[in-house]
Amino acid sequence: MIIELDYKCDQPPERQLADAIALRILTGRLRLGDPLPAVKDLALQLEINPRVVERAYELVREVGLAVAEGQGWRVAPGAGDMADYRAALVGRLLQRALGQARALGVPQAVVAERCQRTVEEYYGRD
Numbered sequence: 001m002i003i004e005l006d007y008k009c010d011q012p013p014e015r016q017l018a019d020a021i022a023l024r025i026l027t028g029r030l031r032l033g034d035p036l037p038a039v040k041d042l043a044l045q046l047e048i049n050p051r052v053v054e055r056a057y058e059l060v061r062e063v064g065l066a067v068a069e070g071q072g073w074r075v076a077p078g079a080g081d082m083a084d085y086r087a088a089l090v091g092r093l094l095q096r097a098l099g100q101a102r103a104l105g106v107p108q109a110v111v112a113e114r115c116q117r118t119v120e121e122y123y124g125r126d
Contacts, residue, residue, distance in 0.1 A: 001037055005046060008103065009096055013048060017056035019092055025065045025075050026086060036066060036073040 003020045005013045024030045036042075036057065043050040057073050060066040063085050067076040101111045 001042065001045075003046060005048070006096060006099075009099055011092060011096065014052050014055035014059060015092070016096075017046070017053065018059035019089055021056065021060050022063070022065055022085075022089055023093075025060075026082070026089070030075050032075055032077050034075045036075070038072060 001021075001024070003017060005016050007013070009016060011019075021030070021036065030036070037045070039050050039053045039057070043053045046053075057066060057068075061068065061073075061076070063082070065076055066073050098111065
């Protein structure tokens with residue numbers, strides 16, 4: 001599982017990791033019953049404290065997307081529609097993108113215009 005954490009982001013690493021895992025579950029890249037990486041393995045891969053991975057897994061569990069099973073974690077059954085959670089997740093992803101735009105020095109008006117154009121282009125494809 002390739003995940004990048006942004007340490008300049010105002011969201012803590014455990015939230016970023018939980019969102020990355022939730023995104024994979026909600027888009028079907030991780031499916032019902034799939035195992036999540038072992039805490040120690042993922043911590044080594046990301047070069048972070050295993051406690052951060054544990055907290056991230058707990059956040060994913062709290063919304064019903066993962067379950068602790070024995071010594072590991074799996075994707076939980078019954079993720080359902082989760083419309084409110086999906087909207088909140090999109091909001092956090094947008095906040096990260098806006099943080100990167102700010103770090104690049106892109107003015108707010110340019111970002112707003114580009115976001116509007118991108119939404120229109122993307123959703124206009126349907």
